[in-house]
Amino acid sequence: MTDGREETFRRLYAAHFDAVLGFALRRTDRPEDAADVTGDTFLVAWRRLAHVPAGQEQRPWLYGVARRVLANHRRGDRRRTHLGERLRRELAAAVPDVSDGVVQRADVTAAMRRLSARDQEVLELHLWEGLEPREIAEVLGLTTVVVRPRLSRARARLRELLGNDPEPPGHDISRHPQLTRKERP
Amino acid sequence: MNPKLSDDTVAGLPLSLGRAELLEEIMSTPVLDDRPAPTVRDERRPRGWLVPAAAAAVVAVLAAGTAWWAGSTGRAPESTPPVAAVPEPGSFRVVLDAPGWTIESAYEDSKNHSGEVGYVRGDASLQVNWYPASNYEDRFEDRRHITDPPSDGTPVEVLGLTGSMWAYSADDHTTILPVEERHFLEVRGSGMDQEEYLALLGQLRPVDVAGFDAALPEEFVAQSERGDAIGAILDEIAATAGRALPAGVSRSSVSSDQSDPYQLGAEVTGQVACAWVRQYAEARDAGDQDLAQQAVDVMATSRDWPVLDRMDRTGDWPESIWEISDRIAAGDVPEDYTQWLGCER
Numbered sequence: 001m002t003d004g005r006e007e008t009f010r011r012l013y014a015a016h017f018d019a020v021l022g023f024a025l026r027r028t029d030r031p032e033d034a035a036d037v038t039g040d041t042f043l044v045a046w047r048r049l050a051h052v053p054a055g056q057e058q059r060p061w062l063y064g065v066a067r068r069v070l071a072n073h074r075r076g077d078r079r080r081t082h083l084g085e086r087l088r089r090e091l092a093a094a095v096p097d098v099s100d101g102v103v104q105r106a107d108v109t110a111a112m113r114r115l116s117a118r119d120q121e122v123l124e125l126h127l128w129e130g131l132e133p134r135e136i137a138e139v140l141g142l143t144t145v146v147v148r149p150r151l152s153r154a155r156a157r158l159r160e161l162l163g164n165d166p167e168p169p170g171h172d173i174s175r176h177p178q179l180t181r182k183e184r185p
Numbered sequence: 186m187n188p189k190l191s192d193d194t195v196a197g198l199p200l201s202l203g204r205a206e207l208l209e210e211i212m213s214t215p216v217l218d219d220r221p222a223p224t225v226r227d228e229r230r231p232r233g234w235l236v237p238a239a240a241a242a243v244v245a246v247l248a249a250g251t252a253w254w255a256g257s258t259g260r261a262p263e264s265t266p267p268v269a270a271v272p273e274p275g276s277f278r279v280v281l282d283a284p285g286w287t288i289e290s291a292y293e294d295s296k297n298h299s300g301e302v303g304y305v306r307g308d309a310s311l312q313v314n315w316y317p318a319s320n321y322e323d324r325f326e327d328r329r330h331i332t333d334p335p336s337d338g339t340p341v342e343v344l345g346l347t348g349s350m351w352a353y354s355a356d357d358h359t360t361i362l363p364v365e366e367r368h369f370l371e372v373r374g375s376g377m378d379q380e381e382y383l384a385l386l387g388q389l390r391p392v393d394v395a396g397f398d399a400a401l402p403e404e405f406v407a408q409s410e411r412g413d414a415i416g417a418i419l420d421e422i423a424a425t426a427g428r429a430l431p432a433g434v435s436r437s438s439v440s441s442d443q444s445d446p447y448q449l450g451a452e453v454t455g456q457v458a459c460a461w462v463r464q465y466a467e468a469r470d471a472g473d474q475d476l477a478q479q480a481v482d483v484m485a486t487s488r489d490w491p492v493l494d495r496m497d498r499t500g501d502w503p504e505s506i507w508e509i510s511d512r513i514a515a516g517d518v519p520e521d522y523t524q525w526l527g528c529e530r
Contacts (some may be wrong), residue, residue: 006212009211009212010208010212013208018196019192022194026187026189028187031187034187039207042211043211043214044330046211046212046216068333069333071353072333074354083211084203084206084207085206086202086203086206087200087204087206090198090202094199095187095188095190098188100194101190101193102191102194103189116308116375117357118310118375141324141328142314143294143297145292145294146292149290149292149447149448149451149500152502153499155500156499
């Protein structure tokens with residue numbers, strides 16, 4: 001175990017902890033589950049540090065890991081690593097008190113639930129995490145040529161359900177991409 | 186359900202102790218798996234489409250039609266299949282013969298020797314991708330990490346081959362088949378349980394290009410019809426804009442491998458827009474106001490191109506064309522327009 005390895009991981013953790021925890025919180029029912037997903041995701045990154053890409057590819061890579069960890073949790077894999085007990089407790093106490101600072105309005109969330117699971121997933125990555133088709137492709141293990149038309153169709157379906165593009169809601173949502181955002185190849 | 190907090194809000198939560206403790210806990214765990222990715226055992230695998238059903242652990246796909254090489258009887262194989270059943274060269278695509286399932290989308294990336302066909306039935310979907318053999322190791326390695334710890338998946342027998350299946354969830358599975366014909370297949374089924382998914386795998390049928398075309402819905406464009414379909418789109422644009430392409434750009438230079446009308450329309454209009462944006466950029470640099478204005482005028486008609494009107498009901502590609510049109514009208518050529526429009530084909 002070298003100092004270099006630890007330093008590399010500390011930087012990775014510092015740069016992406018909020019994003020990975022946010023990713024997990026937006027997709028889980030209970031704060032404690034989000035803590036577990038976050039802990040397991042970074043545990044994978046720690047063990048596979050040599051495989052973690054550099055630069056802007058890091059976050060999509062981590063999201064891809066978190067997505068698989070989440071899938072394991074959803075299908076009933078409750079093997080706990082017993083990491084992050086304090087984080088679980090802090091999250092359980094903090095999250096219920098938060099009512100502002102959400103990424104999208106409730107009506108958009110409701111409409112997205114009427115889409116197929118696949119459409120939901122690309123839209124969530126685009127709207128919640130702000131990923132471009134290229135980055136979504138990295139998370140899902142697909143090619144950009146597949147993701148681009150899928151995202152287009154998913155957005156079109158959501159627009160049909162909502163009747164129009166959702167108005168920019170308040171709070172932090174201005175920092176996140178909206179449905180009116182143009183896709184880039 | 187947790188609130189859908191933004192990352193900024195998450196950053197403001199009082200979690201500093203838990204965050205720091207988790208970091209130290211993770212770094213105190215032993216490093217178990219930091220070796221380079223293992224090479225996939227494909228080279229040691231028996232070659233040929235006709236890999237016999239192997240281990241007892243294999244999940245047999247027993248639905249009728251599983252053994253495509255068993256001929257019209259659809260019987261599952263009882264012994265080594267006949268050599269004569271080897272498919273024609275180029276038959277690495279597959280189609281789904283299952284009642285109620287329809288093709289929703291198709292995409293052909295001939296440059297990268299890959300493609301996709303998507304089937305739907307209600308909320309369930311089956312996506313078949315084919316990729317070049319060179320992508321096999323990376324993709325297999327990626328799929329191994331669907332499970333924790335990583336695994337080679339559950340062996341399943343599909344099309345006479347032993348593939349590897351992983352479950353993203355109880356109703357979402359994917360299977361990768363070994364390399365054949367310098368390609369390999371991945372089949373993902375969502376919105377169905379494992380039993381239904383395996384039954385569908387048993388209803389896949391390998392086809393060559395002609396067989397693939399024959400399975401496409403009526404509104405899709407077969408290879409033999411593609412030249413006419415491209416010509417018809419160019420004629421529509423010319424009828425609206427006065428001309429479809431700049432002087433010096435021939436209609437025969439516009440091509441596409443797509444059968445899905447949406448994808449075909451995207452590739453054709455992308456090439457048309459590329460030609461005009463290129464003319465605009467070159468004319469502007471050369472100080473030729475007339476040619477620059479001609480490009481702006483033609484692209485300004487794009488909101489009336491019938492092909493984009495049809496596509497607008499399916500997806501957002503038309504918005505890319507319209508945005509480019511607006512940008513050059515404002516004197517702005519986006520640096521990355523060739524990527525936007527797929528000019529580099």
